[in-house]
Amino acid sequence: MLESLLSPEFFNAILRATTPILFAALASSVASKAGITNMALEGIMLFSALFGVIFSAMTGNFFTGLLLTMVIGGLIGWFLAFFVLNLKTDEILAAVAINLIATGGTVLLMLAVSGDRGSSTSIASFSAPRIVIPLIDKIPFLGEIISGQNLMTYLAILAVIIMHLFMYKTPLGLKIRAVGENKNAAESVGISSRKIQYIALILSGVLASMGGFFMSGGYMNMFTKDMSAGRGYIALAASAMGGNTPIGASLVSLLFGAAQALANMMQLTDIPHELIQMIPYLTTLIGLGVYSYSNMKRRQKLAGK
Amino acid sequence: MNNAKRFDLLRMLFAILVALLISFVLIFFISEEPLTAIFTLITGPFRSKRNLGNVVESMIPLIFTGTGVCIMFSANQINLATDGGFHLGGLVAAFVVLKFGLPGGLSPIVALFLAATAGAMFCTIPALMKVKTSSPELVSSLMLNYISQWFCTFILMHFLQDPSVGSASHKLPENSALPVIVGGTNIHVGLIIALVVAVLGYVFLYKTKTGYELRLTGENEAFARYSGINIVKVILVSQMVGGIIAGLGGGVELLGPIYPRFSWMALLGYGWDAIIICTLAKKNPLYTPLAALFLAYLRTGASIMARYTDVTLEIVQITQGIIIMLVVAEQFLSGMKHRMIAKEARASLKEEEVA
Numbered sequence: 001m002l003e004s005l006l007s008p009e010f011f012n013a014i015l016r017a018t019t020p021i022l023f024a025a026l027a028s029s030v031a032s033k034a035g036i037t038n039m040a041l042e043g044i045m046l047f048s049a050l051f052g053v054i055f056s057a058m059t060g061n062f063f064t065g066l067l068l069t070m071v072i073g074g075l076i077g078w079f080l081a082f083f084v085l086n087l088k089t090d091e092i093l094a095a096v097a098i099n100l101i102a103t104g105g106t107v108l109l110m111l112a113v114s115g116d117r118g119s120s121t122s123i124a125s126f127s128a129p130r131i132v133i134p135l136i137d138k139i140p141f142l143g144e145i146i147s148g149q150n151l152m153t154y155l156a157i158l159a160v161i162i163m164h165l166f167m168y169k170t171p172l173g174l175k176i177r178a179v180g181e182n183k184n185a186a187e188s189v190g191i192s193s194r195k196i197q198y199i200a201l202i203l204s205g206v207l208a209s210m211g212g213f214f215m216s217g218g219y220m221n222m223f224t225k226d227m228s229a230g231r232g233y234i235a236l237a238a239s240a241m242g243g244n245t246p247i248g249a250s251l252v253s254l255l256f257g258a259a260q261a262l263a264n265m266m267q268l269t270d271i272p273h274e275l276i277q278m279i280p281y282l283t284t285l286i287g288l289g290v291y292s293y294s295n296m297k298r299r300q301k302l303a304g305k
Numbered sequence: 306m307n308n309a310k311r312f313d314l315l316r317m318l319f320a321i322l323v324a325l326l327i328s329f330v331l332i333f334f335i336s337e338e339p340l341t342a343i344f345t346l347i348t349g350p351f352r353s354k355r356n357l358g359n360v361v362e363s364m365i366p367l368i369f370t371g372t373g374v375c376i377m378f379s380a381n382q383i384n385l386a387t388d389g390g391f392h393l394g395g396l397v398a399a400f401v402v403l404k405f406g407l408p409g410g411l412s413p414i415v416a417l418f419l420a421a422t423a424g425a426m427f428c429t430i431p432a433l434m435k436v437k438t439s440s441p442e443l444v445s446s447l448m449l450n451y452i453s454q455w456f457c458t459f460i461l462m463h464f465l466q467d468p469s470v471g472s473a474s475h476k477l478p479e480n481s482a483l484p485v486i487v488g489g490t491n492i493h494v495g496l497i498i499a500l501v502v503a504v505l506g507y508v509f510l511y512k513t514k515t516g517y518e519l520r521l522t523g524e525n526e527a528f529a530r531y532s533g534i535n536i537v538k539v540i541l542v543s544q545m546v547g548g549i550i551a552g553l554g555g556g557v558e559l560l561g562p563i564y565p566r567f568s569w570m571a572l573l574g575y576g577w578d579a580i581i582i583c584t585l586a587k588k589n590p591l592y593t594p595l596a597a598l599f600l601a602y603l604r605t606g607a608s609i610m611a612r613y614t615d616v617t618l619e620i621v622q623i624t625q626g627i628i629i630m631l632v633v634a635e636q637f638l639s640g641m642k643h644r645m646i647a648k649e650a651r652a653s654l655k656e657e658e659v660a
Contacts, residue, residue, distance in 0.1 A: 039443070087634035092383055092443065096580050097629035104622025111617060112335050233447040240444065274459035281451040288445055293438035 005265075008144035013264060015145070015153050016219060018257025020045065020228075022156045023211030024235030025242065025249040026163050027204040032244040033167065034200030035180035036084065039095035041208045042232030043102030044076050048212025050106045053125040053223045054113055062126040062217055069213045070206045077205020081198045099232075107225055120216070120223040127217040128152045152214040159207065163246035176200050208232070230281065237284045241291040252287070259283035312645060316638050317585065320631035321599075328624040332616050342614040349609030350602055358490020360598070360605045365561070366391070367597035368499040369554025370575040371582030372506040372590040373428075373547040379510055379588045380543035381523035382432070386446035387551040388576025389453030390428045392569060394420035394555025396457040399474055399567035402481035402560070403465055409480035416481060417556045424552015425545050427453065432544035436537050442544070454572050461567060473568035483560045495557040499594075502550055506590030509546065519543050551576070581625050584632050600625070 024041045031038035051072045056065025080098060083089040107117060114122045131154060133147040167173040178186040179196045187193055211231070216223040234256055242248025263279040332346075333339040350360050370387045377384045401407075401416035430449060431442035465474035483493045510516040515538075522529040522539045530536055554575070559567060578600060585599065586592035607621045631637050 037443070083630060083634055087637055089630065089634040093580065093584065093629055093633045096577065097626040097633075099626075100577060100622045100629070101626035104619035104626070107619040108331075108335060108617060108623070117617070230447065230451050233444065237444045237448065240441070272459055272463060274455045274462060278452050278455045281448045281455075285445055285448040285452070288440045288448070289434050289438045292434075292440035296439040 005262075008141055010261065010265065011145040012149070013261040014254070014258045015149055016257075017260035017264065018254050019150070019153045019156045020211040020214050020219060020231050021235050021238060021256050021260075022250055022253040023159065023214065024208050024232050025238040025253045026156075026159055026246055027207035027211070028235050028239035029242065029244045029246055029249045030163065030167070030176065030200050030207065031204040032239060033180045034176045034197050035183060036091055036197060036201060037095075037236070038077075038080070038201065038204050038208075039092055039233070039236060040076065040080050040098040041204075041235055042228055042230065043095070043099035044073055044205055044208040045212035045215065045228040045232050046099075046102040046106050046226070047076060048073050048209035049216040049227055050110060050120070050223045051209075052213035052215075052217045053120050053123050054109075056126040056217060057123045060126070062128050065126060065217070066128070066210070066213050069209050073205040073207070073209020073212070074202045075205070076209075077202040078198070080205070081201040084201075085194050085197055103226065106223070110223060110225075118225055123222070125217060125222070127221050128214065150214070150218040152210065152218045155210065156214075159210070160246050160250045163207075167246060172196075172199070208235075211235075234280065234284050237288050241287060255287065256280060256284060308645065308649060309642075312642055313587075316642075317632055320637065321628055323631060324624050324627035327627055328620055331620060331623065336614065336616050338614055342610050342616045345610040345613055346603075346606040346616075349606045349613075352609070354489050356605060356609060358487060358492050360601045361487075361496060362491040362493070362561070362563070363604055364594065364597040364601040365493075365495045365499045366554050366558045366573075366575045367578055367582055367600055368503050368593050369550055369557065370579035371586065371593040371597055372503050373550035373554070374576070374579035374583040375586060375588045375590045375593060376506055376510060376519070376550070377428075377543050377547035378583055379523045380519040380539050381526065382540060382543050382547075383443045384428060384431050384446045384544050384547065385443065385576060385580075386428045386431055386449045386453075387547065387579050388572045388574065389446075389450035390424040390548050390551035391555035391558070391575050392450075392457050392572055393427050393453050394424045394552030395559035395569055396460055396555075396567065397423040397552070398556035398559045399465060399477060400460065402477055403475055403567075407481075412478070412481040413483060413560055416560065417553060420556025421549045421553040424550070424555065425548040428548025428551060429541065429545045432541050436540055450572060450576070458570055461570075465567060467566065470566065472570060473566040476566055477560070477564070481560060482562060483557065485562055491562050493561045495561050498557055499554070502553070503590045503593050506550065506593075510590060515542060578625070581629050584629055 024045060027041055028038055048069045052065055052069045055068040056062045059065055059068070076098065080094055083094045084091045110120055111117055114120050116122055128151040130148055131151050136143050136147045167177065175186065175191050175196050176199070178191060179193045183193045212228065215227055220227070235253070238252040238256055239249040242250070242252040259280045263276045266276045267273055329343055332342050336342045350356050370391055373387050398416040398420040401419055402412050405412065405415065407415055427449065431446040434440040434445050435442050461474060462472070467473060467475040483495050485491065485493050486496070510520060518529065518534045519539055519542070522534060522536060526536065529539070558564070581600065582593050582596045585596035603621055603624065607618050610616050611618045
């Protein structure tokens with residue numbers, strides 16, 4: 001057991017399991033920084049997982065499939081923004097509605113496209129390739145972890161860096177943070193909060209859709225019903241615990257990815273698999289509690305109590 | 306009923322109509338026989354006494370979770386653990402009637418009592434976490450749902466399983482089933498319990514001091530705090546009461562005549578349905594039976610449609626999603642409302658001038 005925990009395969013599995021959560025956590029962080037809880041991540045990931053399969057099969061390669069899926073993600077983000085910002089819909093209820101539509105809509109759509117209710121095995125889709133980095137793959141242990149990952153995993157790591165630079169080094173990032181911090185103050189210096197929140201939610205949708213694409217075109221090679229399995233919600237927690245910063249969110253995602261990978265590996269042991277399935281959710285719950293508690297104590301200290 | 310209220314009602318009906326129309330358009334896209342499908346969806350429930358019975362019967366779990374969510378959302382506690390609480394309630398009820406070996410009359414009562422207790426404890430976890438660690442109840446309750454699902458499956462597979470069937474418990478004893486009250490249908494005593502719960506929920510929220518505190522906190526927490534309301538108590542009580550109702554609902558559903566064994570492996574989704582019930586009922590438990598009737602009718606129609614045509618049940622989830630979207634979209638048809646208010650104001654001005 002311990003031996004397999006220290007093997008490069010296990011670290012490999014952690015990165016693989018982290019990738020979808022990481023994209024979604026980045027998506028949640030940018031929305032949260034703009035002052036909106038994007039609970040629709042779950043539905044966006046589910047839709048993107050299906051559209052990824054359909055688009056990559058239609059266009060014959062994964063790359064255009066990914067691009068089109070990102071467009072779908074952006075559109076759902078825009079749709080959410082339209083309802084929340086223009087029609088003044090409660091953001092949580094709007095997200096519940098989108099997630100419901102995603103649960104039913106993906107099954108209907110899959111049935112229409114593939115004739116199957118459970119999974120999309122009959123659709124010949126294309127997954128993102130695994131990339132072997134020359135030279136690095138020759139390094140013992142570390143090379144085996146760093147090289148040979150799925151392209152989407154590298155894109156996720158790249159996305160963390162880009163999002164960090166975007167949020168903290170660009171004027172638009174500053175505006176997003178300003179709107180989330182204090183909408184009225186941002187408005188008073190001439191920032192259109194509505195426009196900024198639109199941008200943040202669309203970006204959030206695009207990021208989440210990349211996570212969804214990886215689910216069905218990398219992590220697995222097909223779409224199955226309800227395959228996001230709460231990862232969108234876990235990402236909400238990961239982002240919150242990472243202080244809604246891209247780097248913080250990605251570190252916490254890594255923790256949850258490890259929990260998921262551990263659960264996957266423990267399937268081979270004698271421990272009942274139902275209990276093992278709980279691990280990622282239980283880890284998130286406990287992590288959330290510990291984080292919120294220390295945060296609360298820190299705030300109380302700052303307030304001089 | 307004043308004009309604003311009447312307008313809200315009309316707006317809701319219009320939202321439902323739009324959602325249904327969109328769903329019909331979808332059916333035209335996916336079905337080979339769209340007209341038959343839509344006709345079956347609308348008239349299916351009236352085709353037999355049994356079908357009508359199914360409508361009433363499937364209202365029961367919706368009334369329970371709907372009322373529970375109404376109470377939690379009235380206090381602005383966005384606890385979504387109703388789904389898991391309902392599931393756990395079902396498991397506990399099954400466990401009691403299978404394992405405790407109590408005599409006929411007592412068995413279901415103890416089972417329902419413990420189911421409600423389990424639901425209460427379960428749904429209070431997010432509340433406790435909020436009070437003690439300031440964790441958002443939204444996220445913790447979402448995680449708890451998955452934990453409940455796997456926990457219940459664990460108990461089922463390791464303690465209740467009937468090896469000859471596979472993934473289901475042993476047969477639930479006949480003497481603990483809730484009696485059917487309308488012959489030839491599945492309508493059972495649970496309906497009466499559900500209606501009583503809805504009325505009690507209304508009385509609790511609108512006629513008691515605690516209920517008033519809950520609603521005031523939901524409207525404006527800062528104001529409630531300044532007027533001396535104990536927010537911690539509101540957080541705990543609202544989610545505990547919501548949990549009691551969810552757990553009880555799960556127990557009642559399981560002991561009803563539809564489930565000969567406990568075989569719930571995935572969450573049943575009544576917690577999510579509760580959100581549309583709560584939205585349509587405007588957070589008032591008294592209206593939950595009406596909202597549940599609508600949804601149950603739609604569901605029953607859709608399942609009959611799924612049986613006889615090529616359109617599947619999932620279409621209802623889309624309809625539900627659109628209804629939630631349009632009903633909670635405050636600005637939906639707001640232009641019309643403004644015009645109506647302006648017209649009324651002008652009319653009253655004119656009357657004053659004449660007088």
